[in-house]
Amino acid sequence: MHIVHVSIHLKKDYIDAFLAATSENAINSLKHEPGVVRFDFLQETEDPTHFVLVEIYRTPEDSIRHKETDHYKKWRVLAEPMMQELRSRKIYKSIIPPDLAY
Amino acid sequence: MHIVHVSIHLKKDYIDAFLAATSENAINSLKHEPGVVRFDFLQETEDPTHFVLVEIYRTPEDSIRHKETDHYKKWRVLAEPMMQELRSRKIYKSIIPPDLAY
Numbered sequence: 001m002h003i004v005h006v007s008i009h010l011k012k013d014y015i016d017a018f019l020a021a022t023s024e025n026a027i028n029s030l031k032h033e034p035g036v037v038r039f040d041f042l043q044e045t046e047d048p049t050h051f052v053l054v055e056i057y058r059t060p061e062d063s064i065r066h067k068e069t070d071h072y073k074k075w076r077v078l079a080e081p082m083m084q085e086l087r088s089r090k091i092y093k094s095i096i097p098p099d100l101a102y
Numbered sequence: 103m104h105i106v107h108v109s110i111h112l113k114k115d116y117i118d119a120f121l122a123a124t125s126e127n128a129i130n131s132l133k134h135e136p137g138v139v140r141f142d143f144l145q146e147t148e149d150p151t152h153f154v155l156v157e158i159y160r161t162p163e164d165s166i167r168h169k170e171t172d173h174y175k176k177w178r179v180l181a182e183p184m185m186q187e188l189r190s191r192k193i194y195k196s197i198i199p200p201d202l203a204y
Binding site for chain 2: 003007018022023026027030039040041042043044045046050052054090091092093094095096097
């Protein structure tokens with residue numbers, strides 16, 4: 001699995017708009033991309049302007065294809081101006097569960 | 103869901119021992135704790151000394167019960183001396199998937 005964690009800090013007052021735009025992107029990614037295994041959208045309890053996307057792709061190529069979809073491009077245009085700073089991104093491999101367990 | 107991300111930076115030369123100890127803790131948590139929904143153990147591809155535990159509990163109380171288990175206590179004694187610095191911990195709620203979808 002190719003696992004991407006994206007950390008996003010929002011400007012104040014954009015939470016509702018960001019929740020709507022990002023939920024739509026997550027749902028479309030799960031529905032239309034066979035390479036997407038999970039697309040969890042999380043909000044930090046102590047800081048509700050901080051969000052994490054936990055994206056699990058079957059292969060690195062699936063994460064590239066995700067960025068070519070219309071729903072991703074729409075999300076980026078809507079969501080980027082809501083961010084306090086550039087989002088950060090880290091890539092992981094899964095130890096537990098092993099890839100075969102997915 | 104009560105979601106905990108634990109970020110851990112290891113001292114050099116402890117990777118193999120940490121992989122063994124943490125895999126055992128993850129497997130035992132999944133096997134013996136009904137309040138544990140997921141316990142993903144991830145290694146960063148760019149920095150193999152950086153790990154994240156993605157722990158998904160049904161309730162906050164389940165995350166407290168986890169720390170009372172023998173497998174957690176054993177892990178903590180083994181793993182803490184391998185860490186470069188104190189591990190950090192953030193708590194999230196799930197927007198997507200909604201709790202009912204778990």
